[in-house]
Amino acid sequence: MCGIAGMMNMQRPAGIDTRLLQHINRTQRHRGPDDEGYYCDQWVGLAHRRLSIIDLSGGHQPLFNEDQTIAIVFNGEIYNFKALAHELKSMGHEFRTLSDTEVIVHAWEEWGEACLSRFRGMFAFALWDSRKRALFLARDRLGKKPLFYTMSQKGQFIFASELKVLTAHPDVDLALRHELAEDYLMYGYIPDPHTAYRNIFKLPAGHTLTLHPGQVPVPVQYWDLPETTTTLTWPQIQESLLEKIKEAVSIRMVADVPLGAFLSGGVDSSAIVALMSQLNTGPVNTCAIGFDQAKFDETQYARLIAQQFQTQHQEQQVNTDDVSLVEVLAQLYDEPFADDSALPTYLVCKLARQNVTVALSGDGGDEIFAGYRRYRFHLAEQKVRGLLPSPIRQPLFGLLGQVYPKADWAPRVFRAKTTLQSLALDSVDAYANTISKIRYQDRQSLFSAAYRHSLSGYTGAEILRQHALNTPTDDPLKFIQYLDFKTWLPGDILTKVDRASMANSLEVRAPLLDHRLIEWAFQIESQDNIRRQTGKYGFKKVLEPLLPQAILYRPKMGFSLPLSHWFRHQLQPLLHEQVLSPVMMDSGYFEPRQLQKLVTEHVSGRGDHGAALWSLLMFAQFLSRQA
Incomplete structure (x- = not known):
């Protein structure tokens, strides 16, 4: 590398x-x-x-x-x-x-x-x-x-x-x-x-x-995801999927330097470690990052897999009060980058580099086998769109989306605002609304009148629309998987891992992103990827002989940080210093009163804007380096 x-x-x-x-x-x-x-x-x-x-x-x-x-x-x-x-x-x-x-x-x-x-x-x-x-x-x-x-x-x-x-x-x-x-x-x-x-x-x-x-x-x-003219049968999936992944893992284990794997305790990384253990003559080197708050910590699951496959396992616990690396992140990515999991990714790369020069990861499993919760939500929304013609659906759900309160603080079942907004839109705009770090209406309120006017109606959804023109399928699930392969995967996931690993002089290899495996797996029928509200259904079924149920069917956690808590405590000074800085206020992008309102509401506890403030903090740090 x-x-x-x-x-x-x-x-x-x-x-x-x-x-x-x-x-x-x-x-x-x-x-x-x-x-x-x-x-x-x-x-x-x-x-x-x-x-x-x-x-x-x-x-x-x-x-x-x-x-x-x-x-x-x-x-x-x-x-x-x-x-x-x-x-x-x-x-x-x-x-x-x-x-x-x-x-x-x-x-x-x-x-x-x-x-x-x-x-x-x-x-x-x-x-x-x-x-x-x-x-x-x-x-x-x-x-x-x-x-x-x-x-x-x-x-x-x-x-x-x-x-x-x-x-x-x-x-x-x-x-x-x-x-x-x-x-x-x-x-x-x-x-x-x-x-x-x-x-x-x-x-x-x-x-x-x-x-x-x-x-x-x-x-x-020179390459694109293939047209899905044929589909794989369930027996074909059961017979071939595991062997294809194992072969992709095997060719990535060739190195003249020490090699290991990330082990989060999730399905994807656990599958990679299980197959590496079958292929390796000695114990696999694995590493995991944990947190001192239970709701952010997955090390107990990583430890379960490490014990099962007798890996040479390393763990490091992160103090959730430690924000010392926050300002380092802005320097790694060279342009604004808002994925807060970049911080634990950086730390797990640093930990891995202590013992290995190459690490295998489970990246790509959610994109290939439809593991994201948003995929299931999008399919449910598509069914509603199919039942109601747009002249009825758009005004009805558009109004409901406007009047329904934004309830980030509430249990997930009551957070319906985004869903109602999405149901008023076509498929591309709805998916754009779903994946937005800051929703369209919220962006509009943050932007200055001059900046809104200068955009002349342009929105970031135009990028998705351009990719949608080339989608090789009319299957609603594969349609949004394709959009993720063109935007989210290279723009977020792979960028995050490349910069975090290279900052630590570590090479990371992703067997699940083998192009031959992807070309084959893109033929899996959507009903075999999402079944009975279970994402990655077929993938999990073929892994049942290898991995425990506690790993395969537990709720997905992901690498996340206590942003809301940080911005009310340790990061509150940095929040005021950066997000409300002259470089932000005078940039021409923002309405200063709206920035102030967002910060004040969050710090006081009247609102939860942790994700939006993190995005703005990373943007502010980028702008400050341009000044």
């Missing part, structure tokens, strides 16, 4: 400022503390930071082909590299290392852009083919590895694994994207292909970018 960066002159061969390239690349030293390397010619400069995982002595980058006409910098892992190397050797290619990086170089020589269809792994790479005078960038199918790019004000193309590399370049335009506040406060992150900055972009998952001098590059999609 590594960090990559580079520059390309788009108009003429003017050479590369090597010292500047070194300077910006070293801002991501945490991604690769073991080594660095550079290549520069008159057109392009490539830079690399290395965390050694495979071929510890021979994997230095940039790496070249036999005649030095092709150079590559690579971040990630190609899990089937040994089979590909064998095939390429049989075609006459000569290998000088045992690394997966060299496989990409020779695969490019043999198959060109079509080489991507052969790779099984997670990756972001930049390959310079001097013969074609072409720079080829690619990002893996799911977006596990990040890749940012921009065009400098002097016409130089610049790319990197992290935003901080680009923002360290003196010629990069750092003007903020106008829709930033609207998109961020809806999603809690900035969805691909956008960033917080107007002229800096993320290469979307499953896309490539090819650059030639004098030409305008356009991202091209």
